[in-house]
Amino acid sequence: xxxxxxxxxxxxxxxxxxxxxxxxxxxxxxxxxxxxxxxxxxxxxxxxxxxxxxxxxxxxxxxxxxxxxxxxxxxxxxxxxxxxxxxxxxxxxxxxxxxxxxxxxxxxxxxxxxxxxxxxxxxxxxxxxxxxxxxxxxxxxxxxxxxxxxxxxxxxxxxxxxxxxxxxxxxxxxxxxxxxxxxxxxxxxxxxxxxxxxxxxxxxxxxxxxxxxxxxxxxxxxxxxxxxxxxxxxxxxxxxxxxxxxxxxxxxxxxxxxxxxxxxxxxxxxxxxxxxxxxxxxxxxxxxxxxxxxxxxxxxxxx
Ligand SMILES: NC(=O)c1ccc[n+]([C@@H]2O[C@H](COP(=O)([O-])OP(=O)(O)OC[C@H]3O[C@@H](n4cnc5c(N)ncnc54)[C@H](OP(=O)(O)O)[C@@H]3O)[C@@H](O)[C@H]2O)c1
Numbered sequence: 046x047x048x049x050x051x052x053x054x055x056x057x058x059x060x061x062x063x064x065x066x067x068x069x070x071x072x073x074x075x076x077x078x079x080x081x082x083x084x085x086x087x088x089x090x091x092x093x094x095x096x097x098x099x100x101x102x103x104x105x106x107x108x109x110x111x112x113x114x115x116x117x118x119x120x121x122x123x124x125x126x127x128x129x130x131x132x133x134x135x136x137x138x139x140x141x142x143x144x145x146x147x148x149x150x151x152x153x154x155x156x157x158x159x160x161x162x163x164x165x166x167x168x169x170x171x172x173x174x175x176x177x178x179x180x181x182x183x184x185x186x187x188x189x190x191x192x193x194x195x196x197x198x199x200x201x202x203x204x205x206x207x208x209x210x211x212x213x214x215x216x217x218x219x220x221x222x223x224x225x226x227x228x229x230x231x232x233x234x235x236x237x238x239x240x241x242x243x244x245x246x247x248x249x250x251x252x253x254x255x256x257x258x259x260x261x262x263x264x265x266x267x268x269x270x271x272x273x274x275x276x277x278x279x280x281x282x283x284x285x286x287x288x289x290x291x292x293x294x295x296x297x298x299x300x301x302x303x304x305x306x307x308x309x310x311x312x313x314x315x316x317x318x319x320x321x322x323x324x325x326x327x328x329x330x331x332x333x334x335x336x337x338x339x340x341x342x343x344x345x346x347x348x
Contacts, residue, residue, distance in 0.1 A: 048128035049328040052101045054092035058328045066132035073112055075133050078147035080126035080346045081107035082335055084264050103128055109141050109150025117141035119150040129348045139303060142311055152317040152343030157306050158288050159261055160189035164196060167284040168257040172197035174234035179244055182209035182341045185261060189237040190216040191315040203227055205338050212341050242266030252281040260285050318342030
C-alpha cells in the first residue's frame with residue numbers, strides 16, 4: 046500500500062510503498078477513504094508536540110473508510126491514517142451515518158468530541174449562556190460553534206481573519222469578530238480556546254464570575270503561566286481537555302459522548318465542515334494550507 050511517510054521533523058512528506066498492515070486479533074483492516082488533518086499532526090511535524098513519535102512516522106489520527114465487506118466506518122487511531130490501509134481495533138470502529146461522505150466522517154469523531162466533552166461534562170452549562178469560541182472557523186472551532194448552539198448557548202465567534210467570519214455566522218454564531226476587534230467590554234460565561242498563547246491569557250479576563258475557560262490546544266503558542274490567584278480573584282476556572290488520554294482512562298465517557306454526537310448529527314443539529322480535500326500525494330500542500338491559517342473546517346486527505 047501507499048502511505049505518506051514523514052522521515053523526520055521538518056522534512057518533506059514522502060509517498061512510499063510500504064507493507065500492508067496485518068490486523069491482529071480484535072482488529073479489522075480498513076481501506077482509508079479519507080483521513081482528517083488534525084493540528085496535532087502539524088505540531089508533530091514541526092517537533093512541537095509533547096509526545097513525539099519515532100521517525101519515520103505515518104501521521105494521521107482521524108479517518109473514515111470501508112471494511113473488507115464494504116461496511117462504512119469512522120475511527121480515531123493513535124497514528125497512521127495518512128495511508129491506504131490501516132488496522133483498527135474493532136472496538137474503535139463507529140458506523141459512518143447514511144448520507145455522510147467519507148470526508149465528513151474523517152472530520153467527525155475526534156474533532157467533535159474535543160468540543161463536546163468539555164461543553165457537556167466539564168463546564169457548568171445552562172441555556173442562554175454566552176460561549177466565546179476562538180479559531181472558530183477551524184476544525185474544532187466549527188464543531189464548538191455547532192455544539193454550543195445545539196446546547197442552547199449564544200455563541201460569539203472569533204477568528205484570525207475577516208474571510209472566516211461568514212462561515213462562523215452560517216454555523217450559528219450570533220456575532221463574529223477578528224481577534225483584534227473583539228469589544229473590550231465583552232464578557233462571557235465560557236471560552237473555548239484551541240489557540241493558547243496571548244489569546245488564552247486575554248480570555249481569562251473576559252470571563253464573567255463563575256465562568257470557565259476550556260483549554261484545548263496551543264496552535265498559536267504555548268500557554269502562559271497562570272497563577273491560581275488570577276482565578277481565585279475572579280471566581281473563574283480553567284478546564285483542560287485531552288481526548289487521547291480520556292480514551293485510554295475513561296473509554297466509557299468517550300463511548301457515551303460519541304453516541305450522543307451521532308444522535309445530534311442524525312437529527313441534523315451538527316455536521317462536520319469539510320473545507321478542502323487533497324489527494325494523499327498532495328499532503329504537503331494540505332499541511333501548508335493548515336499552517337497558513339487560511340483553512341476552514343477540516344482539511345481532508347483522500348488516499
Ligand atoms: N485537546 C485535545 O484533545 C485536542 C484534540 C484535537 C485538537 N486539539 C487542538 O485543537 C486545536 C485546533 O485543532 P484543529 O485540528 O481543529 O485545527 P484548526 O482549528 O483547523 O487549525 C488551527 C487554527 O488555529 C488558529 N491559529 C492561531 N494561531 C495560529 C498559528 N500560529 N499557526 C497556525 N494556526 C493558528 C488558526 O485559526 P485563526 O486564524 O482563526 O486563529 C488555525 O486555523 C489545535 O491546537 C489542536 O492541537 C486538541
